Every structure is written in structure tokens, then in C-alpha cells.
Amino acid sequence: xxxxxxxxxxxxxxxxxxxxxxxxxxxxxxxxxxxxxxxxxxxxxxxxxxxxxxxxxxxxxxxxxxxxxxxxxxxxxxxxxxxxxxxxxxxxxxxxxxxxxxxxxxxxxxxxxxxxxxxxxxxxxxxxxxxxxxxxxxxxxxxxxxxxxxxxxxxxxxxxxxxxxxxxxxxxxxx
Amino acid sequence: xxxxxxxxxxxxxxxxxxxxxxxxxxxxxxxxxxxxxxxxxxxxxxxxxxxxxxxxxxxxxxxxxxxxxxxxxxxxxxxxxxxxxxxxxxxxxxxxxxxxxxxxxxxxxxxxxxxxxxxxxxxxxxxxxxxxxxxxxxxxxxxxxxxxxxxxxxxxxxxxxxxxxxxxxxxxxxxxxxxxxxxxxxxxxxxxxxxxxxxxxxxxxxxxxxxxxxxxxxxxxxxxxxxxxxxxxxxxxxxxxxxxxxxxxxxxxxxxxxxxxxxxxxxxxxxxxxxxxxxxxxxxxxxxxxxxxxxxxxxxxxxxxxxxxxxxxxxxxxxxxxxxxxxxxxxxxxxxxxxxxxxxxxxxxxxxxxxxxxxxxxxxxxxxxxxxxxxxxxxxxxxxxxxxxxxxxxxxxxxxxxxxxxxxxxxxxxxxxxxxxxxxxxxxxxxxxxxxxxxxxxxxxxxxxxxxxxxxxxxxxxxxxxxxxxxxxxxxxxxxxxxxxxxxxxxxxxxxxxxxxxxxxxxxxxxxxxxxxxxxxxxxxxxxxxxxxxxxxxxxxxxxxxxxxxxxxxxxxxxxxxxxxxxxxxxxxxxxxxxxxxxxxxxxxxxxxxxxxxxxxxxxxxxxxxxxxxxxxxxxxxxxxxxxxxxxxxxxxxxxxxxxx
Numbered sequence: 001x002x003x004x005x006x007x008x009x010x011x012x013x014x015x016x017x018x019x020x021x022x023x024x025x026x027x028x029x030x031x032x033x034x035x036x037x038x039x040x041x042x043x044x045x046x047x048x049x050x051x052x053x054x055x056x057x058x059x060x061x062x063x064x065x066x067x068x069x070x071x072x073x074x075x076x077x078x079x080x081x082x083x084x085x086x087x088x089x090x091x092x093x094x095x096x097x098x099x100x101x102x103x104x105x106x107x108x109x110x111x112x113x114x115x116x117x118x119x120x121x122x123x124x125x126x127x128x129x130x131x132x133x134x135x136x137x138x139x140x141x142x143x144x145x146x147x148x149x150x151x152x153x154x155x156x157x158x159x160x161x162x163x164x165x166x167x168x169x170x171x172x173x174x175x
Numbered sequence: 176x177x178x179x180x181x182x183x184x185x186x187x188x189x190x191x192x193x194x195x196x197x198x199x200x201x202x203x204x205x206x207x208x209x210x211x212x213x214x215x216x217x218x219x220x221x222x223x224x225x226x227x228x229x230x231x232x233x234x235x236x237x238x239x240x241x242x243x244x245x246x247x248x249x250x251x252x253x254x255x256x257x258x259x260x261x262x263x264x265x266x267x268x269x270x271x272x273x274x275x276x277x278x279x280x281x282x283x284x285x286x287x288x289x290x291x292x293x294x295x296x297x298x299x300x301x302x303x304x305x306x307x308x309x310x311x312x313x314x315x316x317x318x319x320x321x322x323x324x325x326x327x328x329x330x331x332x333x334x335x336x337x338x339x340x341x342x343x344x345x346x347x348x349x350x351x352x353x354x355x356x357x358x359x360x361x362x363x364x365x366x367x368x369x370x371x372x373x374x375x376x377x378x379x380x381x382x383x384x385x386x387x388x389x390x391x392x393x394x395x396x397x398x399x400x401x402x403x404x405x406x407x408x409x410x411x412x413x414x415x416x417x418x419x420x421x422x423x424x425x426x427x428x429x430x431x432x433x434x435x436x437x438x439x440x441x442x443x444x445x446x447x448x449x450x451x452x453x454x455x456x457x458x459x460x461x462x463x464x465x466x467x468x469x470x471x472x473x474x475x476x477x478x479x480x481x482x483x484x485x486x487x488x489x490x491x492x493x494x495x496x497x498x499x500x501x502x503x504x505x506x507x508x509x510x511x512x513x514x515x516x517x518x519x520x521x522x523x524x525x526x527x528x529x530x531x532x533x534x535x536x537x538x539x540x541x542x543x544x545x546x547x548x549x550x551x552x553x554x555x556x557x558x559x560x561x562x563x564x565x566x567x568x569x570x571x572x573x574x575x576x577x578x579x580x581x582x583x584x585x586x587x588x589x590x591x592x593x594x595x596x597x598x599x600x601x602x603x604x605x606x607x608x609x610x611x612x613x614x615x616x617x618x619x620x621x622x623x624x625x626x627x628x629x630x631x632x633x634x635x636x637x638x639x640x641x642x643x644x645x646x647x648x649x650x651x652x653x654x655x656x657x658x659x660x661x662x663x664x665x666x667x668x669x670x671x672x673x674x675x676x677x678x679x680x681x682x683x684x685x686x687x688x689x690x691x692x693x694x695x696x697x698x699x700x701x702x703x704x705x706x707x708x709x710x711x712x713x714x715x716x717x718x719x720x721x722x723x724x725x726x727x728x729x730x731x732x733x734x735x736x737x738x739x740x741x742x743x744x745x746x747x748x749x750x751x752x753x754x755x756x757x758x759x760x761x762x763x764x765x766x767x768x769x770x771x772x773x774x775x776x777x778x779x780x781x782x783x784x785x786x787x788x789x790x791x792x793x794x795x796x797x798x799x800x801x802x803x804x805x806x807x808x809x810x811x812x813x814x815x816x817x818x819x820x
Contacts, residue, residue, distance in 0.1 A: 123404075
């Protein structure tokens with residue numbers, strides 16, 4: 001638990017540092033309303049505050065971008081681990097994980113973010129759900145003696161995806 | 176050469192005519208019958224004459240029609256018989272016409288029909304499908320196109336269906352990519368292949384059947400390369416780009432391949448055809464822009480006696496590695512696979528060889544096992560296969576079309592026909608050096624639910640062992656067998672042909688899939704090692720459909736071939752079970768057999784899995800790992816529904 005909160009904070013801090021500082025708005029109510037409809041309320045609130053966006057679409061966009069940045073970060077991490085794990089039993093599952101994340105980071109998530117902007121919610125939804133599946137599949141690569149060094153990261157990405165999908169559903173169907 | 180499916184199709188037992196009840200020596204008593212018979216015969220003769228005339232007017236080569244039908248080995252006599260679809264239009268037969276007429280058709284129930292739909296194989300929601308087309312990976316998505324009839328569960332009105340997936344398993348249906356809407360493809364948008372250009376463009380070359388049923392090659396490309404789903408396609412305004420050249424029959428010129436780049440920067444494609452009716456050939460065309468093509472001299476290769484080559488495929492494999500190669504790869508450390516679908520026998524054949532890019536010629540490693548006379552891609556119900564290079568995971572992926580073996584009447588009743596195999600990873604077998612290995616793509620593992628393991632179960636001669644697992648209709652089975660010889664074995668002369676009931680000393684042994692608990696219906700997948708006169712062991716790998724169903728109108732046969740089993744290897748099989756399709760991989764994919772089965776009893780909860788040993792002189796020790804597989808839930812792409820307030 002501790003590690004995931006720490007890494008989440010680090011990642012959020014990273015985003016905050018890079019994003020334009022925005023005036024605090026009164027959208028706390030909206031965020032709370034939205035996040036109540038997601039499977040991970042606290043994660044959702046933590047991720048979205050103190051972000052900009054007075055509408056659901058921009059919140060969805062923030063979430064999708066958060067998934068992408070986490071996935072990108074995880075992919076880089078995996079690729080680093082692969083180099084260190086050459087010749088060990090971990091090398092294969094790690095390489096397989098990289099293969100799962102590469103098209104997600106390179107193509108699918110950017111497509112989903114683009115789709116959100118253009119109102120193609122069905123597409124965005126499918127791709128982000130699929131990303132969660134890739135994270136789960138990566139985790140499944142490790143079994144028995146091969147303990148996964150990616151559990152927290154995969155779990156976080158999976159949960160962020162679930163939140164993003166829930167928010168997009170709100171876009172599709174309304175509150 | 177091999178124990179391939181029996182040379183005398185079972186339909187010859189059920190000749191398509193009623194014997195005339197006439198005996199001239201008893202003329203006086205039988206006069207009324209004689210007259211009736213004469214009138215009956217004349218009527219039928221006239222009807223068949225009319226049918227023949229109609230056929231002839233559509234097809235300028237009358238004799239060839241009948242030879243191409245898989246259902247007769249000689250021209251039909253005076254009684255009209257339903258001709259398989261497609262033959263008159265200039266492609267290989269696409270149906271299994273009922274020989275029995277509706278009276279003898281089995282009383283299929285809705286439950287039986289609905290059970291036949293596969294859980295995790297690609298098939299459209301309904302209607303007819305055949306050849307896979309233009310497979311490719313682009314911007315995070317795998318694409319599959321396929322020959323599709325939007326109107327019926329039989330071949331005809333052929334369009335390009337389209338589906339996408341991020342993982343080759345979970346497919347999403349998209350709108351039709353191309354329909355027959357120009358004079359150059361009005362009689363069918365037929366098979367074709369995609370080429371990904373280095374600058375990121377995609378070109379699709381496909382065969383169109385024109386308004387005069389001439390086979391031409393056309394160019395199409397995505398309307399919008401920034402659409403990752405590649406939904407809309409544009410046909411090149413000046414199609415066709417290739418017409419049948421002089422000396423080639425206008426209706427024996429189809430299925431252009433993916434292009435490969437030569438060292439000098441120009442592209443080549445190859446298109447199958449035939450010469451003097453019996454010599455299978457593949458022509459080579461050169462292009463730089465995919466709009467103008469030049470026919471090269473000679474042919475890529477030719478093999479006498481193999482007939483028309485449909486769906487030619489040509490690709491490099493790495494002799495050393497485990498990765499696939501781009502279609503343009505060549506040089507030391509590569510061999511080239513040349514594959515053709517033989518129109519005359521409806522089988523997919525391939526051979527390994529060496530490609531000379533300067534002469535544009537391919538030479539087989541072993542001329543005795545040349546294309547069409549040697550190895551088959553798959554030894555079961557399988558056709559029109561096509562590979563593509565997956566640049567995402569650097570693999571060569573193989574698709575294959577699996578037709579139904581029930582009747583056209585059944586297909587129309589159930590509303591669909593045909594499935595695709597699970598995509599297979601193809602690599603060179605560097606242990607034997609003489610074949611490729613095919614293996615289901617690893618993404619199938621995402622369907623795994625729970626597994627059950629059995630270690631070293633000993634099965635005595637003539638025994639059947641039930642395997643206690645959950646459901647037995649969606650499985651991924653890994654099985655390994657060792658033999659304990661219990662009595663002296665002499666050389667024997669056996670193959671697959673007799674099926675699993677035929678007992679020999681060292682076999683058969685294997686699995687009984689989709690079997691009910693009384694074994695009234697069962698499908699054995701088995702090995703039969705046979706001692707030869709030279710004191711070696713030859714091993715057959717077989718799939719026996721003869722008792723797969725009680726229904727009499729299903730085409731049931733024994734498929735199989737010999738499979739190399741190396742000194743240090745146990746007998747290994749991997750079997751994918753998915754309702755009415757079974758894909759069986761022998762010795763790591765050295766030989767593959769795809770079967771279609773239509774049980775009436777062994778369905779839903781009644782379908783079980785057994786181990787069996789029907790040999791006389793060995794105990795079999797089996798170790799298995801059996802995964803239950805989830806369905807893939809293939810469905811239309813979830814585009815947005817506009818919400819009505």
C-alpha cells in the first residue's frame with residue numbers, strides 16, 4: 001500500500017510540475033460527484049484534484065492522460081528491468097510485458113485520448129478497457145517463483161483505467 | 176504418397192442417381208415399369224441437358240467444371256446434381272452439396288445448431304465467409320478482412336468483411352471494407368493481400384471478377400491513414416492495374432500476394448495460375464508505384480500435375496531464429512516458403528526452398544516434396560491460408576479458412592458457414608530442417624480460466640480413461656505420451672486410414688474429444704507409431720471424424736499424415752477444442768490437422784474428454800495439462816450510440 005501511494009504521489013507531482021498551474025476552482029463538487037460513480041473513489045479524487053476542468057469531458061481527458069503517463073513510465077521501468085534481468089528467469093515475462101505495453105503506449109492510448117477530444121467515446125472506452133486487460137495480462141506473466149516486480153504499477157494502471165472508463169460512461173450516458 | 180484422406184470419397188457409396196428398376200429378361204411382367212422408367216429417364220435426361228446448357232453459357236470451359244467438383248471423381252451422368260457454388264463463377268468449389276436431398280437430412284435441433292457456433296474462433300455473426308484477406312498490423316490494431324456474403328450462408332455476392340483486434344483473439348466487427356460496386360469487381364471482390372510501404376502507406380491488391388467474369392487485379396487503399404481502424408477504403412480510379420496476360424486463361428488468374436522489395440528498390444508480387452490446365456504456376460510482376468505492373472519473364476516456379484494454384488503465398492523464414500521475417504527479407508540464414516491452394520484437390524500445400532531475387536526464381540530444397548506434391552500446411556479441412564508479417568511482435572502469422580463439412584441445407588438452416596483458425600505463429604523447424612512449425616499465437620493464453628493436470632496416467636491396451644475436468648467444449652490441451660512395450664512388435668503396414676478402431680501393436684492412442692459418456696459420438700485425435708521393415712518407427716498423427724456424429728449427412732473422414740518424432744522426443748500433441756472445430760498440433764506443430772465436427776449427443780454438458788489406448792502391444796503413459804478456455808465474445812465495435820433524449 002505504502003509504495004503505491006508513494007509512487008502515485010510522485011507521479012502526480014511529476015504531472016503537476018509539468019502542467020500549467022491553474023487557479024483553484026469550485027469544481028470540487030463535480031469531481032466528488034463524478035468520482036462517486038467510479039469503482040475507486042479516493043484514487044479518482046486524488047487524481048483529478050486540483051485539476052482544471054469544469055466539465056466531465058476534460059476530467060475524462062485528464063484521467064486518460066494519467067493512464068498514458070503511468071503506462072509510459074511503467075514501460076520505461078520494464079525496459080530497464082529487462083536489461084538487468086538478462087539470463088534470469090525474469091527476463092522472459094518482463095520482455096513479454098514490454099511487448100504488451102509498447103503498442104498501448106505508442107498507439108492505442110494516444111488514439112484514445114484523441115478520440116475523447118473528438119467525441120468518439122465508444123472507441124476511447126474500448127481502448128482504455130483493453131489497456132487494463134493488458135496490465136492484467138502482464139501481471140499474469142509472473143507466477144510461482146517468479147515474483148512480479150510490477151504488481152503495484154500494473155494494479156495502479158488497471159485501477160486508473162477502471163476510473164477512466166467509468167467517467168467516459170458518464171459522458172456517454174449522463175450522470 | 177501418404178495416408179491422406181481416403182482416395183475414394185464416401186460419396187461414391189451414395190451415387191447420385193437411383194438405379195433403374197429394370198430387368199429386360201422379364202419384359203412381359205415388367206412392361207409398365209419399363210415404360211415408366213423410360214419416361215422418367217428421358218425427363219431427367221432433358222432436365223440435366225438444360226442444366227448443362229445453362230452452366231455452359233456461364234463458363235467457357237465446360238469439361239473443367241465437373242472435374243473441379245470435390246463431390247464427383249467423374250463427370251455426372253444423365254441425372255442433374257447440385258453443383259458446388261463458385262465453380263461456374265471461376266473459383267474452387269465452395270460448398271458441400273447435399274447428396275441425399277432434404278428427406279435424409281438429419282433432424283437437427285436448435286440446440287445442436289447453436290452449440291456448433293465457436294466460442295473463441297473468428298467467425299462473422301452470420302452468413303458465409305471464406306478466404307482470409309489482407310491481414311495486417313497497423314498503429315496498434317490487427318486487421319482481418321475476409322470473403323463474405325452479406326446476404327446468405329452460401330458463397331456468393333462476395334464482399335470484404337472487416338474486423339480488428341488488439342490481440343488477435345478479441346475481434347470487433349467493423350463495416351464492410353469493400354463491396355462489388357464497379358465493373359471490375361461487380362461479380363465479386365475476391366481475395367487479396369496488403370503491403371505496408373516504408374513510408375507508412377498501405378496498398379491492397381485484390382482480384383476482382385469483372386462484369387464479364389474476367390479475373391483482374393485491382394488496387395485499393397485506406398481513405399484515411401489517420402483512422403487507426405481503417406474503416407473506409409478507396410479503389411484506385413484507373414482499376415484494374417493488371418489484366419490476365421496473353422496465354423493465361425481469363426478465369427485462372429487470381430489472389431495477388433503481399434509485395435516484397437528487391438535489392439534494387441522495385442517491388443515484386445506473385446499471382447497463381449495454371450499452364451496447359453495441369454501445370455500449377457506462379458507469375459511474377461514488377462512495380463514501383465503499384466499502379467503500373469510489368470510481367471516478368473518465366474514464372475517464380477511451376478509444378479506439373481498440380482493444376483491451378485489459388486491463394487499463392489510467398490515469404491521468408493529465418494533458419495536460425497525464432498522471430499518472423501519481413502516479407503522483403505532475404506539473404507544468408509533465410510529460406511523461402513512457397514505455398515499454393517490447389518484448386519483440384521482443395522488442399523493447401525507448401526515447400527521450403529531458396530529464392531533468387533535476381534532471376535526471380537524459387538527452387539525447392541527437395542524437388543520430390545515440391546509445392547503441391549509434398550507437405551500440406553494442414554492435413555484437415557483447411558484452405559486458402561495466408562500469412563502476414565506482424566511487425567509489432569516480429570512474427571509471421573498464418574490465417575486459414577475452415578469450411579463446414581455439414582451440408583449446404585444445414586448451413587442455410589443455421590444461418591452461417593465457416594470459421595477461421597486461431598492465428599498461428601510460423602517458424603522454421605531447425606530440428607528437422609524440412610518443414611515449418613505452426614503454433615497458436617500466445618495471446619490465446621489470455622482466454623485461460625482454470626487448468627487441470629494429470630501426471631503419468633497409465634492406460635492399458637484397449638482402454639478408455641475419462642478425464643475429470645469441467646466443461647469439455649472449449650479447451651486447450653497439452654498431452655505427452657510415452658510407450659511401455661509389453662510384447663514383441665513386428666513390422667506392420669498401417670496408417671491413419673482405418674481410424675481409431677483399427678488396432679495395431681503400437682497404436683492408436685491419444686484423446687477422445689467431444690465424446691459423450693457412452694462414446695456413441697467421439698472424435699479421436701491420436702498417434703499410431705508403426706514399426707517398419709527397416710526396423711525404424713514411423714509415426715502417424717491422425718484425426719478420426721468417422722464417429723464424430725450420428726448425423727448421416729455430414730462429411731466425416733479420417734485425416735492424418737506421418738509426423739517426424741525425433742530420438743529424444745515423447746509423443747506430444749496440443750489440441751484446441753472449440754465446439755464444432757478442433758485444431759490438433761503434432762510434435763510442437765510439425766503437422767497440424769483441423770477438423771469440423773457436428774455431434775448430436777456430445778454437446779453442452781454431455782461433451783466429455785477421454786484418454787484412450789487402442790493398441791494391442793503397449794501400455795501408454797500420459798501426462799496432460801488441460802486448460803478450460805473462456806469465450807472471446809467477438810462483437811461489433813462499440814461505436815457510440817446517439818442517445819435519444
